[in-house]
Amino acid sequence: xxxxxxxxxxxxxxxxxxxxxxxxxxxxxxxxxxxxxxxxxxxxxxxxxxxxxxxxxxxxxxxxxxxxxxxxxxxxxxxxxxxxxxxxxxxxxxxxxxxxxxxxxxxxxxxx
Numbered sequence: 001x002x003x004x005x006x007x008x009x010x011x012x013x014x015x016x017x018x019x020x021x022x023x024x025x026x027x028x029x030x031x032x033x034x035x036x037x038x039x040x041x042x043x044x045x046x047x048x049x050x051x052x053x054x055x056x057x058x059x060x061x062x063x064x065x066x067x068x069x070x071x072x073x074x075x076x077x078x079x080x081x082x083x084x085x086x087x088x089x090x091x092x093x094x095x096x097x098x099x100x101x102x103x104x105x106x107x108x109x110x111x112x
Contacts, residue, residue, distance in 0.1 A: 041105075044101075044102070044105050045105060045109050046086070047062065047086055047089055047090065047093075047102065047105075048061070048063065048102045048103075048105040048106045048109070049061070049106065049111050050062050050083075050086050052065060053083065056069075057069065061106070062086055062087065062090045063090065063093070063094075063099055063102040063103065063106075065090065067091075067094045067095070070087060070090060070091040070094055071091065073087050073091070074088075074091055090102075
């Protein structure tokens, strides 16, 4: 069984009892996750170089926004469209401490 969690693919997981207990899935249930979660480098480049277009933090890279500001958006509602999607992704990146990944992309793939 191939298990996908979030945006990332996990390695093949066998259907042993211990794995099923760990995931708290009854042994007779057949659970599948169909969303492909391989990160797309082009989308990560866009995310790394996208700047906040309005408000108090206008002009800042999304990765430089305070986590509290991103959480506020999550509670109040993200804007529609591309910006909202990028803010959702950045919220997850910040919550999981993955900012160094975005900063490395900024460094290794500068805007031209």
